[in-house]
């Protein structure tokens with residue numbers, strides 16, 4: 001299982017600083033949606049230039065204009081882009097078309113999708129490299145939030161998948177046991193007192 005750091009910081013400087021601290025422990029470096037909205041796609045270029053050996057994930061959360069948005073992110077240096085599972089099939093297909101042209105990949109993010117298992121299967125048929133079973137920061141803050149619901153859905157879907165939703169050192173083992181290909185970790189790394197150590201411990205917890 002790969003480890004993906006989700007950098008929900010707001011500036012290129014903060015992103016470069018965080019990536020510099022954690023890169024040796026992670027496989028995929030994600031530029032979070034708030035970072036891309038605040039700093040623009042030049043942040044993607046800066047991270048890919050600093051870490052050319054890492055898979056760089058632009059969390060575009062594209063909802064429309066799939067081919068265009070994916071194309072500009074790939075041109076900026078992204079290796080993977082996210083498209084929302086709630087988008088039209090044609091949006092996902094458009095992003096996949098751009099990915100094929102660049103020899104890159106699309107991740108379909110199931111944030112806010114009610115029937116995650118069915119949509120995951122459809123997204124895979126549309127050409128997604130993997131599917132992100134995701135509970136966003138707002139959903140995580142709701143009473144009763146339970147990561148195990150995401151894990152159960154991922155397991156049931158039988159597609160290549162990642163899991164994002166407050167994954168931490170106590171839960172990363174369960175993410176791996178559910179069969180995930182990628183564990184996405186944001187807050188548990190970037191809010192840690194020592195992000196480098198947090199990333200190292202998460203990596204070490206992956207068997």
Ligand SMILES: O=C([C@H](O)CO)[C@H](O)[C@H](O)COP(=O)(O)O
Pocket residue numbers: 006007008032033034059135136137140164165166167184185186187188
């Ligand atoms: O994608 C994310 C969220 O929608 C804000 O952009 C997070 O990066 C993702 O949820 C992972 O972060 P944590 O949940 O803090 O691990």
